[in-house]
Amino acid sequence: MINLRDQLLKAGLIDKKAKHQADREARKKKKQKKKEPTEMEKQAERYRQELEARRKADRQREAQRLQKNRKEENRRRLISLIDGNQVEPRPGRRAFYFRGEAQKVGCFHLSSRQAEALEEGELAIVRHPNDPDSPYRLLPERTLNELRSIDPDAIVFDATA
Numbered sequence: 001m002i003n004l005r006d007q008l009l010k011a012g013l014i015d016k017k018a019k020h021q022a023d024r025e026a027r028k029k030k031k032q033k034k035k036e037p038t039e040m041e042k043q044a045e046r047y048r049q050e051l052e053a054r055r056k057a058d059r060q061r062e063a064q065r066l067q068k069n070r071k072e073e074n075r076r077r078l079i080s081l082i083d084g085n086q087v088e089p090r091p092g093r094r095a096f097y098f099r100g101e102a103q104k105v106g107c108f109h110l111s112s113r114q115a116e117a118l119e120e121g122e123l124a125i126v127r128h129p130n131d132p133d134s135p136y137r138l139l140p141e142r143t144l145n146e147l148r149s150i151d152p153d154a155i156v157f158d159a160t161a
């Protein structure tokens with residue numbers, strides 16, 4: 001099968017050099033057409049990118065949800081630990097001052113025995129997350145390690161630290 005360029009060369013209307021250059025340009029165009037993605041390929045790529053963006057957004061939402069659940073679970077564990085192990089302060093003549101939230105000074109009026117226990121590290125003062133009226137509680141030393149693993153900021157005063 002003879003193409004138009006060959007026919008023109010045979011007829012003497014073009015020279016060999018012009019035919020060779022035209023052939024080269026035709027091959028380049030053909031190669032570029034192969035490299036350019038078709039409309040279907042472009043659409044598939046857009047779909048893949050949209051799908052990846054949705055998956056990324058889903059992963060972020062799931063991570064936020066898990067973090068929120070973890071915080072809520074830690075809060076429940078903290079409340080349970082404090083409520084289950086708190087030591088009731090025995091009113092006494094001895095005032096025990098400590099630094100509370102936002103540089104405010106808190107005070108417990110305790111018996112001498114409890115004040116000594118606080119000073120020796122047998123008791124600690126912790127912040128209860130659910131009670132804004134009286135947020136501070138006394139906890140025995142044995143519960144502090146578990147409390148530190150849940151929320152170390154809940155410990156307001158610990159003589160051993």
